[in-house]
Amino acid sequence: MSDLYDAVLNGDAKAAAEATRKALEGGAAALELVQREMVPAMDEVGRRFExxxxxxxxxxxxxxxxKAALALIRPLLTASGAQPAGRVVIGTVKGDLHDIGKNLVASLLEGGGFEVIDLGADVSPDRFVExxxxxxxxxxxxxALLTVTMPGMKTVVQAMDAAGLRPRTKVxxxxxxxxxxxxxxxxxxxxxxxxxxxxxxxxxxxxAQAA
Ligand code: B12
Structure with missing residues (x-):
């Protein structure tokens, strides 16, 4: 595997940034680096943890x-110049601190022309609604990255319903x-x-909303 994969797997932030810089200079595509090197490395980290x-x-x-690698990659994912496609509120569910995947989704949505309001991690249903x-x-x-926090997603759906915000706003x-x-x-x-x-x-x- 590549230097970037190894750096993420070994938890070496300096090496990860360096490998990313080199790969980008060598013409690698930002999203490919995420999907082919970084996400598989995190999967292996998870396997070793298990x-x-x-x-x-x-x-x-x-x-x-x-995160050190993503700091270099994120501006490339978001630089699109497309027309605003919609306004998105994003966050991780209450009790869940895993925000790397959420940050990637936010970056790609921005790159896809969406305006993104990022509430960060550990967001209560009320904060989503507000x-x-x-x-x-x-x-x-x-x-959500934890099986124990997944039920909190249903609470967000219910809070959106109770506030009368659906079906206009999708979840x-x-x-x-x-x-x-x-x-x-x-x-x-x-x-x-x-x-x-x-x-x-x-x-x-x-x-579907516009139709
Ligand atoms: C890094 C990590 C951490 C870091 C998180 C740092 C951070 N700032 O994010 C730290 C050390 C804090 C952490 C803590 C814990 N973790 Co952890 N962690 C991970 C690990 C290794 C990687 C997660 C990751 O970043 N993946 C890379 C990203 C890019 O992938 P992703 O998040 O899945 O996102 C992609 C898709 O899912 C999707 N996506 C994500 N969000 C969204 C949202 C929408 C709307 C859409 C459409 C798509 C989408 O798109 C993303 C990009 O393509 C995983 C193992 C794994 N392979 O998942 C364990 C893992 C999730 N953790 C686990 C555990 C148990 C914990 C702890 C409980 C450990 C402990 N004993 O303290 C704590 C809980 C803390 C908390 N309250 O949240 C378990 C969960 C098991 C389970 N059944 O729930 C896992 C699976 C490890 C394992 N194999 O056991 N963790």
Missing amino acids: CEDYFVPELLLSARAM AVRANAANLVCVS MVGGAPVTQRFADEIGADGYGENAAVAVAIARKLMA
Whole structure:
């Protein structure tokens, strides 16, 4: 595997930034680096954590390395110049601190011409509702990486319903343990398995809203 893959896996932020800089200078495409090197490295980190080769400190170091690489990649993902396609509120569900995937989705949505209001991590249903109201958002994106925080996504859907914000504002969910089936079960309007799919689904939801 590449230097970037190794740097993320080994939790070496300096090496990750250096490998990213070199790869970009060598003409590598930003999204390819994310999908082919960085995400597989994080998957391997997760696998090692599961079999107790890695512990939380290693997870944190790898997350830091991933963020160092993303800091260089993010401006390239968001530089698109497309027309505003809609307004999106995004955050990770209450209790969930995993924000790397959410940040990628936010970057690609921006790159896809959406205006993105990023509420960060560990966002309560009330904060999602307030932000949708304050920004007249067309779409709410909720991310979860923990099976124990997934039920919080249903609470967001219910809070949006109770506030009378649906069906005008759509809800899209995602994150490693989330599936289309789960999205259907909780009454979400959309699900995307990765950041690129998230943009395509967001566009579909906007088109349906306009129809
Ligand atoms: C890095 C990491 C951490 C870091 C997070 C740092 C950060 N700022 O994000 C730290 C160290 C903080 C952490 C902590 C914990 N973690 Co952790 N972590 C991970 C790890 C290794 C990688 C996650 C990641 O960044 N992946 C890369 C990104 C790019 O992928 P992604 O998030 O899936 O996002 C993509 C898609 O899912 C999708 N997507 C994501 N969000 C959205 C939203 C929408 C709307 C859409 C459409 C799409 C979408 O698009 C993204 C890009 O393509 C995973 C293992 C894994 N492979 O997932 C474990 C993992 C998620 N963690 C786990 C655990 C157990 C924990 C802790 C409980 C550990 C502990 N004992 O303290 C804590 C919980 C903290 C909390 N309250 O949230 C478990 C969860 C198991 C489970 N069944 O729930 C995992 C699966 C590890 C494992 N194999 O056991 N973790």
